Amino acid sequence: DAEITQSPRHKITETGRQVTLACHQTWNHNNMFWYRQDLGHGLRLIHYSYGVHDTNKGEVSDGYSVSRSNTEDLPLTLESAASSQTSVYFCASRETVNTGELFFGEGSRLTVL
Amino acid sequence: AQSVTQLDSHVSVSEGTPVLLRCNYSSSYSPSLFWYVQHPNKGLQLLLKYTSAATLVKGINGFEAEFKKSETSFHLTKPSAHMSDAAEYFCVVSDLGNTGKLIFGQGTTLQVKP
16 A cells, blocks of 8 residues: 655654654655644644655745655755754645645654753 | 634534534635544544535545535534544645645644543
8 A cells, every 4th residue: 555654753852963854655646745733833834845856945944954856755854953843743745736635644753852 | 815714722522412623714716625634643634625516525434514605614513423533633725726735724622522
């Protein structure tokens, strides 16, 4: 079965360190997204990609970067982790901009000390 | 511009009683609307979607929602709550076919009491 997987599921790091969260989908979807979920804020879009070599900033992109070198993967990098980036991160994908259903990974819980 | 408002941050019902989770939207385009459910420590899962076909949409696990253009609403209902329905629910609006941007509501926590 096709799926979307995130790793690691849990990570603790220190302020200032670089962290990369992996996202891999096997649906061959063009669109991929990274969200963060925090109490009181719902889901907020960090970055998204509509295809290979395409990346776009979302509403809370400061301090984060992504790259899309193939269809399957969209890694999220925190260049210098800050305590404000402690959150649960969700990756999602969908077939195209014309299809609504998003398929979500199970999330990566990041704690920055 | 698009926006979505979930009118209740927390809803509590007793098992076996009806569920109503309210969602209002604003959209410059003919919107597509979705409800997602998130169980604890899980990702979001699609419950149902409206994409300009029938205004009454049936989803999984007995949930349904009605698109009311005149009221700009897309409320989620279920006739009889089950303990397993306890979760976070998100209403989402999108302009599919245009930018495809998705706007999430803040979420409604559904508590089901025995």
